[in-house]
Structures are given as structure tokens and as C-alpha cells.
Amino acid sequence: MRKSTLVLAGFLIITSAFWSCKSGDDVKEAENEVFALHDEVMPKMDDIMRLRKLLTQYVAAADSAKDSGSAAGTLRTSEEREQAGRLLLNLNVADSLMMGWMDHYNGDTLAKLSSDDALRYLTDQKEQITDVNTKVKTSIDQAMQFLQKK
Numbered sequence: 001m002r003k004s005t006l007v008l009a010g011f012l013i014i015t016s017a018f019w020s021c022k023s024g025d026d027v028k029e030a031e032n033e034v035f036a037l038h039d040e041v042m043p044k045m046d047d048i049m050r051l052r053k054l055l056t057q058y059v060a061a062a063d064s065a066k067d068s069g070s071a072a073g074t075l076r077t078s079e080e081r082e083q084a085g086r087l088l089l090n091l092n093v094a095d096s097l098m099m100g101w102m103d104h105y106n107g108d109t110l111a112k113l114s115s116d117d118a119l120r121y122l123t124d125q126k127e128q129i130t131d132v133n134t135k136v137k138t139s140i141d142q143a144m145q146f147l148q149k150k
Helices: 001-040 043-066 070-103 107-112 114-150
Strands: none
Touching: 001 043, 001 107, 001 114, 043 070, 043 114, 070 114, 107 114
């Protein structure tokens, strides 16, 4: 009886160690997915900075042209200036979202959480960084399309 109890206890210890290891692997895999998305977005922040500078220059030039142009040209310039302003706002929002996500990501606490809680946290973070990624790409694409027409 004592021998079978020891065998059962040993089996339970080995099984729980295996599942604990498996859960740790799942957390690490989920964390890697989050960081892969982060690493995809981060280089685009340089593009955002460059495009913001170009749009700001465009707005300044449009303001100068507005003062010296015809009525029809002024109307077109005003519409384009407004569009450039909206695109600048979109780039600023995308930049703020990325900076906010990085400020609030708290990967250091993953080790303190249970595997289930860590996976829930990482799933939420993956959704957030995916949303940031989409907004960053969209704002860059729209700004580039606008500037290529000019």
C-alpha cells in the first residue's frame, strides 16, 4: 500500500511538473507573439515622424500659397490643407497609441501571475498592439497616398 502511494505521488509530481512546464511554454509563446507585433510596428514610428514633418511643411506651404492665389486655387488649397491636417492628426493618434501601449505594457509581472492570468493578460495585450499596428499602418498609408499626389 505504501509503495503504491509513493508511486502515485511520484506520478502526480511528474505530471504537474510537465503541465507547469507546458503552461510556461504557452506563456512564453504568447509573449513572443506580442513582441513580434511590437517589433513590426516599432520601425514604422520613424515613418510617422518623417511623414508628420512632410505634412507640416505642406500645410505651411499651403498657407503661403493661399495668401497669393486665386479664389478657385484658394478653395482647393484650403481643402487640401484640411485634409493634410486630418492626416497629421491620424499620425499623431497612431504615435500616441504606440507610446501609450509601451508605457502600459507590464511584462515584468508575468512571472508573478498564474499561467492562466498571464495568458489572459497577453491575449489582451496582443489585441491592443494589433489595433495599434492597424492604426499605424493605415495612417502611414493614407499620408503617403496624399503626399504622392502632390
